[in-house]
Amino acid sequence: MTVRTRVAPSPTGDPHVGTAYVALFNYCFAKKHGGQFILRIEDTDQVRSTASSERMILEALRWVGLSWDEGPDVGGPHGPYRQSERAELYQEAAATLLDSGHAFRCFMTADELTEARAAHQASGATQSMISPYTDLPRAESDARAAAGDAFVIRLRTPREGTCVIQDRLRGAIEVPWDQVDQQVLLKSDGFPTYHLANVVDDHHMAITHVLRGEEWISSAPKHQLLYQAFGWQMPELVHLPLLRNPDKSKLSKRKNPTSILYYQRMGFLPEALLNYLGRMAWSMPDEREQFDLSEMLEHFDLDRISLGGPVFDVTKLEWLNGVWLRDGLTEDEYAQRVMDWAFNREFLGQIIPLVRQRANKLTDLAPLASFFLQGLIDLKPEDLQGFKGIESDDETRRILTWSLWHLEALAEWEADGIQAVLREMAEIMGVKLRVLLAPFFVALSGQRSSTPLFQTMGILGKDIVRARIRHAVDTLAPISKKEQGRWQKAYDQAVAAHVAALAAQG
């Protein structure tokens, strides 16, 4: 049997380093065994999936040096490789489960569900919740469906006994069945959830081994149940430890830059980033720190995976990147990398229009544009003090923090959208736009005035902006847990009040 693995990112945001980490291990495992590595796009969330996210994820994975044998861009014998294009397959699968009694229709509305969940929680129940439609006779269920009542299809789960799943790294894992919920398999929009789609696709794509994040362990019983219901052979499960923030929680963009694009923009080499990800939970037999993909592949062994969740330590990544920069490249290659990174037509082309009116000589460009080429900006508290219209450090910190939160909601990171969001923020906070913006100039460029802010932010990119703003806030004073909670509440209320006011206006 040929080993076949896959990585299945969801195109709902920026390319995540965790995706590259999981992809790397899947790639190495498949290739080590002479097998194939597949890339599949899990875009069953109609609301959040975007084409641009998918494009960025593919580009980012290629950038770090990964490639796949089958995927939406390269095709393959088991396509299509985008779940939104495989809808029929899941519908059929769901119908099969309905007929075999392994699944049932649930007619609860979203509101009913929310209420039931609250009641369930309040009751102090220690078992998973059960739908009132679990045992609705099939004829009645069919009748309601035919009448046009909205429904989802849920998995019928055993209520007694213990489920045993096998994890390649951990051995047997036992989960009481009464803890396993009646997972929605098909949503009311007719699209499958991850759970159904992933089982159906892994089977049809002949996936033999699933290397995925540890966060999936708790849904493994449901997946196993599905394989059994379909009468399919289940792939071997390998749950990888999760990448962590410095505080040990699951790596998240609120606490740490997680986008591959950020590390690219910050001047990390793809080889170094991939090398570093290969050092997460894994080590070379001789413990060497620097290695490339082919070397990792040569020595890859699942048994060398350690199970403690590794903290993604940017400082060590920086050191490793330095090693690559110093020892891994010839001078010509180095020069080429610098050009690829920022000294190219495309990147300079974005910056030139912003600086040319402000410069009399080419030498004027360096001081005007240097911050486009920097990482974090070195700031002293005084740099962020004495703004007209701002009374205190806390006000500055709040302006920056709230604005950052507000910007998170932006679907597409470009100047016009950024402008709209910040204008709205000024209104919400009841300050003039120019007052609100003043700290941004310093936080982002280190100077009181610079190139036009919104366009500048667009070019810098979401992650650099986020990192610099956070750094500026920290320069004045790090946000304490208490403050975080208080501000979040106040922010939510202010936004709600603003929305209400707008609605009242008509």
Add this chain to the structure above:
RNA sequence: GUCCCCAUCGUCUAGUCAGGCCCAGGACACCGGCCUUUCAAGCCGGCGACGCGGGUUCAAAUCCCGCUGGGGACGCCA
């Protein structure tokens, strides 16, 4: 709260499955020194961990149990 996973320096880890070679090795960071016109880089040195308690054993970082701690899941997200 319930269930599940995990546990070696601050961080990444070797060693754990096949107990003795480990009063625990390497790397990052930090501190000190050497080199050097400066700063880096490099080299040398220092600091620093088997979470706790019970067992099993001649012998435990390694095996077993409990506790504690950390993490994850509990969505018509993935």
